[in-house]
Amino acid sequence: MERLNIKVNGKDYELQVKPWATLLDVIREEIGLTGTKEGCGEGECGACTVIMDGMAVNSCIVLAMEANNREVITIEGLAEGDRLHPIQEAFLEKGGMQCGFCTPGMIMSTKVLLDGNKNPTDEEIRKALEGNFCRCTGYTKIFESVKAAAEKMRGEI
Amino acid sequence: MPIKRYMDRIDAIEKVLGQAKYAGDIHIEGMLYGVIVRSSIPHGWIKNIDFDKALTYKGVIKILTQKDIPGENVYGIIKKDQPLLAKERVRYIGEPVAIVLGEDESIARRASHLIRIEYEKMDVVSDPLQSMNGGVKLHDDGNLLSHRKVIKGDIDRGFRESDVIVERTYRTTWLDHAYIEPEAGLGYMDEKGRLIITSSTQNVHYKRNEISRLLAIPEERIRIIQATTGGGFGGKLDMTVEGYVALSVYHTKRPVLIRFTREESFLSNTKRHPLLIHYKTGAKKDGTIQAVKVDVTGDTGAYASYGSTVCLRVAVHATGPYEVPNVYAESRMLYTNNPVSGAMRGFGVPQIAFAHESQMDIMAKELNIDPLEIRIKNALKRGSKTATSQELGTSVGFIETLKAIEPFWKGRKKSGTRGFGLGSMFYGMGNTGISNPSSARITLTEEGKIALHTGACDIGQGSDTVLLQILCETLDVDGKDVLLVRADTDLTGDAGSTSASRQTYISGKAVQLAALNLRAYLEKEGFYRGRGISEIYRSYRDRGFPPFEGYFDPPTEALDMDTAKGKPYATYAYATHMAEVEVDRITGYVKVLRVYAAHDVGKAINIKNIKGQVYGGIAMGIGFALMEEFIPGKTESLDNYYIPTSMDMPAMEAFIVEDEEPTGPFGAKGVGEPALIPQAAAIANAITDAVGVRPYELPCDLERLKKLL
Ligand code: FES
Ligand code: FES
Numbered sequence: 001m002e003r004l005n006i007k008v009n010g011k012d013y014e015l016q017v018k019p020w021a022t023l024l025d026v027i028r029e030e031i032g033l034t035g036t037k038e039g040c041g042e043g044e045c046g047a048c049t050v051i052m053d054g055m056a057v058n059s060c061i062v063l064a065m066e067a068n069n070r071e072v073i074t075i076e077g078l079a080e081g082d083r084l085h086p087i088q089e090a091f092l093e094k095g096g097m098q099c100g101f102c103t104p105g106m107i108m109s110t111k112v113l114l115d116g117n118k119n120p121t122d123e124e125i126r127k128a129l130e131g132n133f134c135r136c137t138g139y140t141k142i143f144e145s146v147k148a149a150a151e152k153m154r155g156e157i
Numbered sequence: 158m159p160i161k162r163y164m165d166r167i168d169a170i171e172k173v174l175g176q177a178k179y180a181g182d183i184h185i186e187g188m189l190y191g192v193i194v195r196s197s198i199p200h201g202w203i204k205n206i207d208f209d210k211a212l213t214y215k216g217v218i219k220i221l222t223q224k225d226i227p228g229e230n231v232y233g234i235i236k237k238d239q240p241l242l243a244k245e246r247v248r249y250i251g252e253p254v255a256i257v258l259g260e261d262e263s264i265a266r267r268a269s270h271l272i273r274i275e276y277e278k279m280d281v282v283s284d285p286l287q288s289m290n291g292g293v294k295l296h297d298d299g300n301l302l303s304h305r306k307v308i309k310g311d312i313d314r315g316f317r318e319s320d321v322i323v324e325r326t327y328r329t330t331w332l333d334h335a336y337i338e339p340e341a342g343l344g345y346m347d348e349k350g351r352l353i354i355t356s357s358t359q360n361v362h363y364k365r366n367e368i369s370r371l372l373a374i375p376e377e378r379i380r381i382i383q384a385t386t387g388g389g390f391g392g393k394l395d396m397t398v399e400g401y402v403a404l405s406v407y408h409t410k411r412p413v414l415i416r417f418t419r420e421e422s423f424l425s426n427t428k429r430h431p432l433l434i435h436y437k438t439g440a441k442k443d444g445t446i447q448a449v450k451v452d453v454t455g456d457t458g459a460y461a462s463y464g465s466t467v468c469l470r471v472a473v474h475a476t477g478p479y480e481v482p483n484v485y486a487e488s489r490m491l492y493t494n495n496p497v498s499g500a501m502r503g504f505g506v507p508q509i510a511f512a513h514e515s516q517m518d519i520m521a522k523e524l525n526i527d528p529l530e531i532r533i534k535n536a537l538k539r540g541s542k543t544a545t546s547q548e549l550g551t552s553v554g555f556i557e558t559l560k561a562i563e564p565f566w567k568g569r570k571k572s573g574t575r576g577f578g579l580g581s582m583f584y585g586m587g588n589t590g591i592s593n594p595s596s597a598r599i600t601l602t603e604e605g606k607i608a609l610h611t612g613a614c615d616i617g618q619g620s621d622t623v624l625l626q627i628l629c630e631t632l633d634v635d636g637k638d639v640l641l642v643r644a645d646t647d648l649t650g651d652a653g654s655t656s657a658s659r660q661t662y663i664s665g666k667a668v669q670l671a672a673l674n675l676r677a678y679l680e681k682e683g684f685y686r687g688r689g690i691s692e693i694y695r696s697y698r699d700r701g702f703p704p705f706e707g708y709f710d711p712p713t714e715a716l717d718m719d720t721a722k723g724k725p726y727a728t729y730a731y732a733t734h735m736a737e738v739e740v741d742r743i744t745g746y747v748k749v750l751r752v753y754a755a756h757d758v759g760k761a762i763n764i765k766n767i768k769g770q771v772y773g774g775i776a777m778g779i780g781f782a783l784m785e786e787f788i789p790g791k792t793e794s795l796d797n798y799y800i801p802t803s804m805d806m807p808a809m810e811a812f813i814v815e816d817e818e819p820t821g822p823f824g825a826k827g828v829g830e831p832a833l834i835p836q837a838a839a840i841a842n843a844i845t846d847a848v849g850v851r852p853y854e855l856p857c858d859l860e861r862l863k864k865l866l
Contacts, residue, residue, distance in 0.1 A: 018263075034182035035175020037387075039337040040419040044795035047337055075175030088173040095165065095765045098773065099617025100172030101338040101387030107173065129803040133795070135337050135388050136617050138772030139806045141765075 009077030046132030096145030228373030251424030315448025315483025319439025338387020360654035391500030427499025462499030514838030554757030554816030576847025580839030585726030612652035658827030671707030760824035778836020
């Protein structure tokens with residue numbers, strides 16, 4: 001067991017973790033935040049995407065100890081009380097999901113994109129979401145959601 | 158025009174917040190984790206299993222095998238031929254042999270690797286043609302699971318009277334549903350000793366029935382609840398984890414969670430049937446199709462699953478959406494030692510559509526007729542007779558789908574290695590030639606809500622929302638006045654499975670009928686004159702609950718066993734897609750640039766949902782056409798099974814045609830599978846248009862196309 005200091009959604013945790021535990025294990029099993037999903041466990045599908053120190057990472061292939069002394073944001077960390085994050089609002093309004101299993105990961109990747117680029121082109125959106133698989137929607141409504149989110153975050157709508 | 162009452166997805170809010178509970182998200186104190194031990198060989202006798210090391214592994218609670226099954230060790234949606242845990246023989250790589258239960262998932266997983274199974278290997282049947290020769294017998298009743306024929310008119314005369322005959326062979330391979338949520342389920346025993354299972358599923362009532370037989374306990378002692386489900390596409394129709402969870406809870410009396418890894422999902426879930434299709438079409442000079450002869454051989458793998466359904470559906474849909482006077486379609490499904498193939502979005506029709514749409518284009522070229530014209534010329538319309546001699550009376554909007562695409566087709570500009578292709582389809586709603594009813598029940602609550610109880614499983618497609626919309630539209634009430642109780646064998650009646658594009662049409666109708674019953678009651682009780690539901694609830698409670706129930710079973714007729722004459726479906730959906738592609742001649746890379754899709758849905762209940770289905774279907778069709786291929790014994794991760802990503806998607810536009818179906822709710826039919834069916838065919842035709850070579854085998858990936866070029 002190793003000692004892990006980690007900040008998740010603004011809260012500090014000090015945990016004992018197995019050396020082989022992944023960041024995803026810690027988020028879901030130790031901290032109990034199950035919004036982050038596991039679709040493959042191998043870094044392929046993006047369902048487990050969280051933000052670590054401002055970067056989108058596949059938490060299933062990040063060892064928990066690599067997140068030591070770092071700050072992580074998960075899907076549960078976006079809304080403030082009853083107020084949805086504009087990206088969540090946009091996915092809600094545009095219907096950017098069907099089964100919803102890819103949605104948390106999509107939203108987290110979108111956040112990293114929009115935090116760094118207020119007005120991404122279609123191509124930039126596709127590129128940013130390339131590692132987030134969706135089997136249901138054909139991505140169109142997701143792209144629309146990302147665009148609407150960008151507009152909201154620029155204060156246009 | 159869609160119905161008046163629009164509703165956004167009711168599940169969207171919890172999904173964007175990350176609060177939706179999928180089966181693998183549920184945690185109960187003290188729960189165990191189960192991992193399945195699977196066969197590593199395709200065919201053999203189990204000689205010995207050595208559990209010693211695993212049993213002494215710290216944290217292992219129990220290991221279960223077939224000996225521990227108290228009831229009948231066999232299941233299957235149509236034919237009961239599949240053991241839950243292998244008896245003495247395994248028939249495919251990945252066949253479950255034992256369950257390891259541990260205090261945590263990694264313990265169970267590590268211990269499962271310590272189990273040694275000794276086999277006596279048997280000859281392997283790796284192909285349906287080999288299976289047909291019968292050298293190795295895979296099941297007691299032989300290797301042929303199913304054999305169906307659809308016969309109409311006089312096929313020989315049809316070809317004699319044809320001016321041109323086109324004869325080709327097509328092949329497709331195994332595909333995986335690759336829903337992003339792998340299979341998962343959690344079970345426990347409640348205080349009364351009842352078995353409760355929450356799982357990722359497409360049908361709760363069927364699973365209760367199977368578990369009852371496996372455990373030899375009555376159905377009333379079992380409750381199955383659908384968790385939020387991360388996609389199904391047919392792969393969560395069969396038993397996935399439920400039987401294993403049930404058996405584990407039965408023996409340990411503790412809560413048990415089983416969730417598959419992606420690798421286990423690939424190993425265990427049913428695949429799209431690989432089909433070998435010989436197709437012969439005869440036509441007059443003017444393009445009128447005279448005769449279609451089709452011979453299909455399918456690989457159903459080790460066990461039956463939905464093999465016989467696919468066998469029949471393929472034969473019934475063999476002509477495509479065209480009126481053909483002389484038809485002889487024959488289809489066989491054979492057992493092999495390959496993965497079990499089963500239901501996957503379209504039940505074989507996407508494969509046969511690839512063949513009939515390729516034939517259409519080849520014929521058009523031979524006769525120098527425009528591909529759109531030849532489709533319009535032969536299109537099914539009102540009064541047409543299908544291959545099963547069913548006369549189509551209502552809701553045949555096929556030509557309208559062609560007309561919706563026509564402006565884009567006419568406006569296309571071919572250049573370089575850019576090409577355009579059409580794909581059309583028809584698809585029968587619901588099960589084939591058998592009863593497949595749904596039921597719905599409505600109650601009122603003290604808080605003044607109207608509660609809809611439906612057994613229909615929403616697997617992401619949006620039936621929860623659509624069924625509530627139908628309720629609201631029928632009753633003239635708002636979304637805020639209603640609530641949903643869904644897919645729970647204790648609280649909802651049987652709605653049948655979420656498959657065959659049947660929930661909007663069949664369950665939707667059941668909801669509408671229940672709502673009409675309630676409406677008559679509410680009218681009497683003064684609801685429409687301003688009396689509130691709470692008040693009515695109180696008065697009606699004293700007089701006993703009147704049943705506000707609805708039941709709908711689409712009117713079909715059984716098919717003749719020899720000719721399949723009859724009425725397999727009450728109604729059909731129709732669609733046409735047009736694809737524009739660009740082909741790189743050097744690498745064989747095909748980029749799909751643009752897709753137009755027109756669908757006759759009868760009546761649109763929820764336009765956003767319909768378009769969502771269509772776009773998702775297009776994506777899956779791109780995968781089928783260009784990249785997806787499951788290779789038994791090799792494919793184990795999304796790293797070697799490619800599904801379309803955001804970078805693969807074209808610009809898409811969906812058009813809705815509404816030719817109302819009188820038996821459907823407000824005229825609605827279904828769209829879930831039609832969305833996918835014509836897409837691969839359209840791409841194959843576009844590739845041919847672009848570079849002049851025709852793919853006869855899917856996927857038309859880099860390697861295959863390079864070979865052709
Ligand atoms: S679960 Fe991490 S990338 Fe798929
Ligand atoms: S909505 Fe189902 S995987 Fe994206």
